[in-house]
Amino acid sequence: MNLHTNLTKHIKEAVSQNYGATLETIEFQATRKDFEGDVTVVIFSMLRTVKGNPVQIGETIGAYLVEHVAEVSKYNVVKGFLNVVLSDAYYLDFFRSIQDFGTYGRVPPGKDAMMVEYASPNTNKPLHLGHVRNVLLGYSVAEILKASGKKVYKTQIINDRGIHICKSMLAWQRFGNGETPESSGLKGDTLVGKYYVRFDKEYKAEINKLIEKGTPEKEAKAKAPILIEAQEMLRKWEAGDPEVVALWKKMNGWVYDGFDATYENIGVDFDKNYYESDTYLLGKDFIETGLKKGVFEKDPDGSVWCDLTDEGLDRKIVLRSDGTAVYMTQDIGTAIQRVKDFPDVKGMIYTVGNEQDYHFKVLFLILKKLGFSWAENLYHLSYGMVDLPSGKMKSREGTVVDADDLIEDMVTTAKEISEELGKIDDFSEKEKNQLYKTIGLGALKYYILKVDPKKRILFNPEESVDFQGNTGPFIQYTYARIQSILRKAAENATQDQEEEAIQLHPKEKELIKIVQQFPETVQLAASNYSPALVANYTYDLVKEFNSFYQNVPIFGAENPTEIGFRVALCDAVGNVIKTAFSLLGIHVPDRM
RNA sequence: GGUCGCAUAGCUCAGCUGGAUAGAGCACCUGCCUUCUAAGCAGGCGGUCCCAGGUUCGAAUCCUGGUGCGAUCACCA
Numbered sequence: 001m002n003l004h005t006n007l008t009k010h011i012k013e014a015v016s017q018n019y020g021a022t023l024e025t026i027e028f029q030a031t032r033k034d035f036e037g038d039v040t041v042v043i044f045s046m047l048r049t050v051k052g053n054p055v056q057i058g059e060t061i062g063a064y065l066v067e068h069v070a071e072v073s074k075y076n077v078v079k080g081f082l083n084v085v086l087s088d089a090y091y092l093d094f095f096r097s098i099q100d101f102g103t104y105g106r107v108p109p110g111k112d113a114m115m116v117e118y119a120s121p122n123t124n125k126p127l128h129l130g131h132v133r134n135v136l137l138g139y140s141v142a143e144i145l146k147a148s149g150k151k152v153y154k155t156q157i158i159n160d161r162g163i164h165i166c167k168s169m170l171a172w173q174r175f176g177n178g179e180t181p182e183s184s185g186l187k188g189d190t191l192v193g194k195y196y197v198r199f200d201k202e203y204k205a206e207i208n209k210l211i212e213k214g215t216p217e218k219e220a221k222a223k224a225p226i227l228i229e230a231q232e233m234l235r236k237w238e239a240g241d242p243e244v245v246a247l248w249k250k251m252n253g254w255v256y257d258g259f260d261a262t263y264e265n266i267g268v269d270f271d272k273n274y275y276e277s278d279t280y281l282l283g284k285d286f287i288e289t290g291l292k293k294g295v296f297e298k299d300p301d302g303s304v305w306c307d308l309t310d311e312g313l314d315r316k317i318v319l320r321s322d323g324t325a326v327y328m329t330q331d332i333g334t335a336i337q338r339v340k341d342f343p344d345v346k347g348m349i350y351t352v353g354n355e356q357d358y359h360f361k362v363l364f365l366i367l368k369k370l371g372f373s374w375a376e377n378l379y380h381l382s383y384g385m386v387d388l389p390s391g392k393m394k395s396r397e398g399t400v401v402d403a404d405d406l407i408e409d410m411v412t413t414a415k416e417i418s419e420e421l422g423k424i425d426d427f428s429e430k431e432k433n434q435l436y437k438t439i440g441l442g443a444l445k446y447y448i449l450k451v452d453p454k455k456r457i458l459f460n461p462e463e464s465v466d467f468q469g470n471t472g473p474f475i476q477y478t479y480a481r482i483q484s485i486l487r488k489a490a491e492n493a494t495q496d497q498e499e500e501a502i503q504l505h506p507k508e509k510e511l512i513k514i515v516q517q518f519p520e521t522v523q524l525a526a527s528n529y530s531p532a533l534v535a536n537y538t539y540d541l542v543k544e545f546n547s548f549y550q551n552v553p554i555f556g557a558e559n560p561t562e563i564g565f566r567v568a569l570c571d572a573v574g575n576v577i578k579t580a581f582s583l584l585g586i587h588v589p590d591r592m
Numbered sequence: 593g594g595u596c597g598c599a600u601a602g603c604u605c606a607g608c609u610g611g612a613u614a615g616a617g618c619a620c621c622u623g624c625c626u627u628c629u630a631a632g633c634a635g636g637c638g639g640u641c642c643c644a645g646g647u648u649c650g651a652a653u654c655c656u657g658g659u660g661c662g663a664u665c666a667c668c669a
Contacts, residue, residue: 027609027611034613040612042612044650045611047649080611081612163668314665320667321667326668353663354597354663356663357595357597361596385662418631452606455597456661458604466604468618470605470616471631474632478632480631484628484629533608536616539606546633550624550634551633555628
């Protein structure tokens with residue numbers, strides 16, 4: 001029986017025997033560090049049903065628990081709090097009950113699947129810091145869901161068509177002189193992004209020229225010849241013009257090569273890609289269904305709307321008067337398509353920035369109204385923008401932190417610190433580079449994931465990401481320390497000796513307590529879609545471990561039984577760190 | 593203007609369903625490497641938890657109102 005249920009049962013008994021009252025629920029919390037105890041029972045909340053002095057009640061219950069519950073060894077009462085001390089045996093039993101440290105905290109996947117969408121880039125420019133947050137969040141949430149017992153499909157929808165791509169295409173056609181990734185040595189996505197910026201430059205110049213000639217600004221923006229030409233190119237694409245389509249395929253191909261390299265570098269993957277060019281017409285078919293069901297209504301001009309005013313929202317257009325689809329139409333169609341492709345999918349998670357909160361609120365509502373069962377399990381994993389001290393990042397103006405550059409910087413910093421410390425001088429070049437990457441990426445990923453997704457992040461490229469304190473490298477470092485202990489233990493392995501009784505050191509007890517919380521932390525992180533909970537948990541564990549490490553001798557313990565236990569504890573902590581970090585997409589090194 | 597989100601130490605962030613004296617890291621100051629990796633440990637300094645009301649035995653947490661910042665409210669994506 002679970003400890004809390006057991007305690008609950010006996011507390012109820014104590015109260016009914018001594019006060020003749022029946023408690024509905026009992027409130028437990030972890031005992032604060034400043035008091036002796038492991039579990040605290042809040043007496044205050046009982047006072048409505050149990051009449052009496054809280055201290056007195058606490059004493060009565062405490063005495064009863066010591067007498068009737070084997071795991072309870074002592075108690076003390078402070079004001080309305082009953083602090084219960086659990087026996088060492090309870091913690092040791094729990095620790096020994098962990099069958100396999102390697103899988104501890106994970107639940108095997110069940111039947112129901114979730115689809116997690118993340119990344120979803122436009123193909124006119126390389127990935128930047130904003131995408132990095134998106135990708136890290138989406139990947140991590142997918143991994144957390146898997147660990148919590150769900151089957152998961154990771155997906156992205158690649159926005160490979162539209163006016164933005166045509167802008168890059170046009171600028172390349174006009175100014176590129178046939179430049180290719182091979183000829184320029186540039187990554188494909190970087191190359192295409194270069195022409196997107198070039199387009200904007202030309203466009204702005206044309207606007208200024210028009211304004212100088214006396215054209216009003218608004219009109220100038222709409223009538224700049226280069227924009228008109230890009231729009232014409234989009235029309236040709238939609239009409240299937242062979243030349244335009246060929247150029248589109250060529251340049252998108254470059255971009256995909258670039259994206260693949262970046263994804264691999266970051267260490268994220270997808271089970272299925274969707275392309276907007278395949279899906280942008282989906283959804284139109286469901287307009288008719290929606291109209292029949294009365295979910296949608298048609299205006300006299302032929303446009304179709306969904307009236308959400310009863311839900312406190314506005315009317316939303318789902319089909320233009322000329323019969324063409326809007327973004328919403330596409331998203332409706334794509335969602336339906338995904339469930340067709342993966343029939344076991346019972347819900348979907350969309351990792352998209354918070355500027356689209358309203359869009360997803362509407363989308364989910366419409367899908368519910370259309371009556372899909374899975375529409376009940378849709379979640380918009382909304383996250384705050386990543387801003388620079390100078391303000392918002394703008395691809396067009398080139399004021400972005402490029403993902404590849406950022407990773408390279410982090411790896412370089414890791415290298416500098418490692419070389420300065422000189423602990424891995426015996427590593428081969430290959431091993432060193434591998435380690436720098438592990439640490440650099442670890443620093444970046446942890447830095448981003450430890451923050452609550454809802455909050456916006458201010459990223460200052462001038463101040464480098466920390467490698468000390470509450471950081472990825474600190475946690476990786478602790479893992480490496482543990483591996484060092486395990487290596488030493490393996491060398492000094494002794495044969496079985498007589499078992500001696502173990503008395504837990506307070507730090508050992510604390511560590512076991514935190515280890516014990518890991519499975520529930522994974523579940524909590526899954527139900528909240530929050531990698532930050534995993535990150536913060538890991539930090540707490542590691543902080544406690546380092547305190548243990550530096551204050552309690554391991555190989556200098558009293559007897560072999562104790563040494564064995566402490567080594568096993570290190571092993572357990574190491575495994576939890578490894579698993580937790582894998583949920584964040586972060587690797588851990590054996591040495592650093 | 594309507595709607596949504598955020599506001600905690602100089603800076604970056606925790607704070608679970610309301611609970612004890614609000615916690616970490618960075619920065620600053622003091623100690624600790626002939627003993628398991630000092631990317632560490634032990635300690636110090638640092639707070640009107642945006643403001644004002646309310647609910648409660650008890651509020652950073654819940655409710656109402658306000659302030660500030662951000663987002664959004666297109667036959668754009």
